[in-house]
Amino acid sequence: xxxxxxxxxxxxxxxxxxxxxxxxxxxxxxxxxxxxxxxxxxxxxxxxxxxxxxxxxxxxxxxxxxxxxxxxxxxxxxxxxxxxxxxxxxxxxxxxxxxxxxxxxxxxxxx
Amino acid sequence: xxxxxxxxxxxxxxxxxxxxxxxxxxxxxxxxxxxxxxxxxxxxxxxxxxxxxxxxxxxxxxxxxxxxxxxxxxxxxxxxxxxxxxxxxxxxxxxxxxxxxxxxxxxxxxxxxxxxxxxxx
Numbered sequence: 001x002x003x004x005x006x007x008x009x010x011x012x013x014x015x016x017x018x019x020x021x022x023x024x025x026x027x028x029x030x031x032x033x034x035x036x037x038x039x040x041x042x043x044x045x046x047x048x049x050x051x052x053x054x055x056x057x058x059x060x061x062x063x064x065x066x067x068x069x070x071x072x073x074x075x076x077x078x079x080x081x082x083x084x085x086x087x088x089x090x091x092x093x094x095x096x097x098x099x100x101x102x103x104x105x106x107x108x109x110x111x
Numbered sequence: 112x113x114x115x116x117x118x119x120x121x122x123x124x125x126x127x128x129x130x131x132x133x134x135x136x137x138x139x140x141x142x143x144x145x146x147x148x149x150x151x152x153x154x155x156x157x158x159x160x161x162x163x164x165x166x167x168x169x170x171x172x173x174x175x176x177x178x179x180x181x182x183x184x185x186x187x188x189x190x191x192x193x194x195x196x197x198x199x200x201x202x203x204x205x206x207x208x209x210x211x212x213x214x215x216x217x218x219x220x221x222x223x224x225x226x227x228x229x230x231x232x
Contacts, residue, residue: 099170102157105155
């Protein structure tokens, strides 16, 4: 069982918007600004899409945005494109002795 | 350009040992915490271990504490993961990953391509 809870799958049509949630506790997501989101395509390494809850690295499309409310962080992808299809993982710093926790991952399907 | 190149993966018998290495380039290695993250076949990402930029602080997942040891050689820009008492459930692709911060792991920003570790008789 993963420390952070994500939906197993989400889907949307090209051009639509989708949101992926990531629920933790006050010891991780709710307590710190250190939430990141990663995109992973099959057979590839993960790629950072959002860091520190809301920030986009250089080169990441502004169609990707992040937010947080209480113990739940969210990744929103607007204007869905076929290339957005893949697995998405959230992670957070945690005050527990494990330091880092990941979500179980969400498979995004672009219909 | 940040580059992380893992090596050392392979097939090992249960109870065996393996040492993974990760050569880093394109950034000031000693200024950033580093991580190992693994992904079992068909499964999600699992954080394994982190080490501060200086190497003075280390952290482990409960599943590997006491069996895995993370270390770094800042003079060689290289990260290591020594793994002993390997079990079948350690089978995974192991990723070397750079953190955005120096002292504690608070957000990975770059990942290597991974090295496959298979534990099987």
